Amino acid sequence: MSLSDEELLRAHIAGDTEAFGALFARHRDRLWAVALRTMGNPHDAADGLQDGLIAAYRRAGSFRGDAAVTTWLHRVVVNACLDRLRAAKVRRTEPLDSADGSAAQSGLTQNPDADPEAAAVAQEQRRRVLAALATLPVEQRAALVLVDMEGYPVSEVALMLEVAEGTVKSRCSRGRARLAQLLGNPAGDSAVPPEEVTR
Amino acid sequence: MSDEEEAVRRMLAEARVDEPMPDAVRARLEDVLAELATTPPVAPVSASVTSLAARRRRRAGALLAAAAAVTVVGLAGPRLVGWGGGSISAESADSATAEDTLRDDSAGEGSFLTDEPAPAAEDQTDAGAESAPDDSGAATAPTPLPRLTTRNFSVDAEALRDELVAGTRGLSTDRECVTNLSRRLADRPALDVQYAGRRAALVLGKVTDGKQRVFVVVCGEGATRRSALLDAR
Numbered sequence: 001m002s003l004s005d006e007e008l009l010r011a012h013i014a015g016d017t018e019a020f021g022a023l024f025a026r027h028r029d030r031l032w033a034v035a036l037r038t039m040g041n042p043h044d045a046a047d048g049l050q051d052g053l054i055a056a057y058r059r060a061g062s063f064r065g066d067a068a069v070t071t072w073l074h075r076v077v078v079n080a081c082l083d084r085l086r087a088a089k090v091r092r093t094e095p096l097d098s099a100d101g102s103a104a105q106s107g108l109t110q111n112p113d114a115d116p117e118a119a120a121v122a123q124e125q126r127r128r129v130l131a132a133l134a135t136l137p138v139e140q141r142a143a144l145v146l147v148d149m150e151g152y153p154v155s156e157v158a159l160m161l162e163v164a165e166g167t168v169k170s171r172c173s174r175g176r177a178r179l180a181q182l183l184g185n186p187a188g189d190s191a192v193p194p195e196e197v198t199r
Numbered sequence: 200m201s202d203e204e205e206a207v208r209r210m211l212a213e214a215r216v217d218e219p220m221p222d223a224v225r226a227r228l229e230d231v232l233a234e235l236a237t238t239p240p241v242a243p244v245s246a247s248v249t250s251l252a253a254r255r256r257r258r259a260g261a262l263l264a265a266a267a268a269v270t271v272v273g274l275a276g277p278r279l280v281g282w283g284g285g286s287i288s289a290e291s292a293d294s295a296t297a298e299d300t301l302r303d304d305s306a307g308e309g310s311f312l313t314d315e316p317a318p319a320a321e322d323q324t325d326a327g328a329e330s331a332p333d334d335s336g337a338a339t340a341p342t343p344l345p346r347l348t349t350r351n352f353s354v355d356a357e358a359l360r361d362e363l364v365a366g367t368r369g370l371s372t373d374r375e376c377v378t379n380l381s382r383r384l385a386d387r388p389a390l391d392v393q394y395a396g397r398r399a400a401l402v403l404g405k406v407t408d409g410k411q412r413v414f415v416v417v418c419g420e421g422a423t424r425r426s427a428l429l430d431a432r
Contacts, residue, residue, distance in 0.1 A: 017236045024232065032224065033216035043412070043426050046224045047352070050231055050425070054349060057235050084353075122213070129214045148211040173204070180203040183210070 005069035013060050020057055027070055030150070031077050037145040038081045040134045048084050052077030067159045074152075075160045078142055085138040132182040140175035147172050227424060231349065234395050344393040347401065347415060353427040356413045359401055363390050364432045376400045376418035389416075394424065406431040 003011065003019075005026070011019035024031075031052070035045040056076040063072050133141055139161075146157040147168065154172075158165040200208075220228075345368075347355045362368040371389040376399070389400040397417045404412040404426075411431045414423040 020235075021229070021232050024228070028225065028228070029219045032220035036216050037214075042221065042224070043428065046227060047425070047427065049224070050228060050349070053228055053231060054235065057232070087353075125210060126214045129210045133211070133214075144211060148208045149215040151212070176204045176207040179207045179211075183207070 006065065009060055009063055009069050012057075020060070023069070023073075024053065024056075027073055031073065034074060034145055034150060035077060035081055037130075037133070037149055038078065038138075038142055039085070040130070044084065045081075048081035049077060051084065052080035055080055068156075071156055071159050074146070075162065078146070078160055082138050082142060128183060129179070132179050135182065136175050136178060140171045140178070143168050143171035144175045144179075148176075230395070230424065234349075344391055344398065347392050347394045347399070349395065349425075352415075352425060353429070356401060356415075356427050357429050359390055359392065360403060360411070360413055360429060361432060363388065363403070371400050376416060399424070 003022075005023060008019045008023040008026075012023065031049060032045065035049040035052070036042060039045040039048050052073075056073055059076070063069065067075075133144065136144070142161060143157060146152045146160060147154060152160070154165050154168050158168045161168065345355075345359055347359070359368065363370070368390060371391045376389075387402050387404060389402045392399050392401045392415070394415050394417060397419075399415050399417045402414045402416055402423075404414060409431050410428050412426050412428050415425045417424050
């Protein structure tokens with residue numbers, strides 16, 4: 001029988017050198033997704049995730065058990081990413097197709113039977129959304145990544161970001177409103193040209 | 200929620216990442232975990248609630264102790280040579296403890312980039328062969344390599360890059376470390392450093408749009424271990 005997240009964390013604190021790796025492996029893909037969308041490019045996402053990994057490893061003893069281990073892990077990783085963004089070490093995003101690990105993200109190569117034109121349109125929309133997302137304040141960006149992209153409940157995101165649920169909701173609401181402006185009329189057919197987004 | 204907000208939510212959901220973590224990132228993080236596993240285990244719970252003032256006092260104490268150790272080694276160094284590995288190893292272990300304390304306390308408090316007086320104990324296994332005195336017992340120690348810490352990587356890398364650009368540090372003398380990696384990086388300026396207890400090279404990428412990416416290549420490995428995007432100088 002496999003150990004629970006909390007049991008793995010306790011084992012790590014007790015000195016089991018394999019436990020933390022097993023715990024991290026269990027959640028790494030989702031943590032990667034959050035880091036990538038928060039930071040905007042794979043290079044900086046890897047740096048932010050590494051910072052979070054080290055912090056979680058070293059500060060596992062501070063886990064109080066008042067939230068799920070995965071919530072705590074997300075909190076540590078998101079904080080590490082936000083610290084990097086706030087430190088203004090990351091000021092720009094790079095084109096996704098120029099960075100490693102991103103080829104599969106384009107959507108163009110996923111299904112050879114898919115309509116190429118539709119795939120290209122979807123990819124362009126994704127590019128515009130990500131470019132617009134990158135212009136938001138980091139707190140709004142993190143809230144939208146966790147709630148709207150990753151689908152976490154507001155109550156859990158509040159624990160991850162260590163803010164009130166109302167704060168998460170307002171950040172999401174303001175972020176969506178700003179994105180709607182940047183993306184033109186997302187509910188309609190027309191949209192502003194891509195260059196409008198990055199201005 | 201308005202139609203517009205709903206549309207934005209839908210577009211965000213469609214832009215989520217569904218692919219697993221890339222292999223290169225997974226390998227890098229596994230390296231970090233392996234490195235962490237060789238260091239003292241998890242800080243106790245009490246460490247997370249220690250006051251800042253206490254941490255600063257502890258760090259100041261550690262710095263004083265480290266400085267005193269350097270002084271002792273500097274004054275008594277020639278006499279220590281030939282005493283056997285035991286004494287020197289013990290001193291390195293003390294040094295490692297102080298370094299770990301510094302690293303633990305360093306979160307968000309700037310860089311601890313140092314030219315180490317001696318490699319930390321955890322580094323001896325990997326770097327010892329390169330830094331150990333030769334059989335003649337010569338008292339001239341090799342020039343210590345500047346260290347890039349994992350916690351303050353960007354800050355450390357930026358400081359070293361600036362020193363290299365300013366000419367206060369020389370270019371790498373171990374081009375093989377980089378040329379084994381890729382032709383793309385082989386022609387770029389590089390600096391000898393220590394990273395994760397290993398001899399490594401900090402390679403300066405090309406400047407693009409006022410930014411410069413720097414890479415760490417651990418000698419003997421076939422991939423860049425880490426990178427940071429810096430403002431160009």
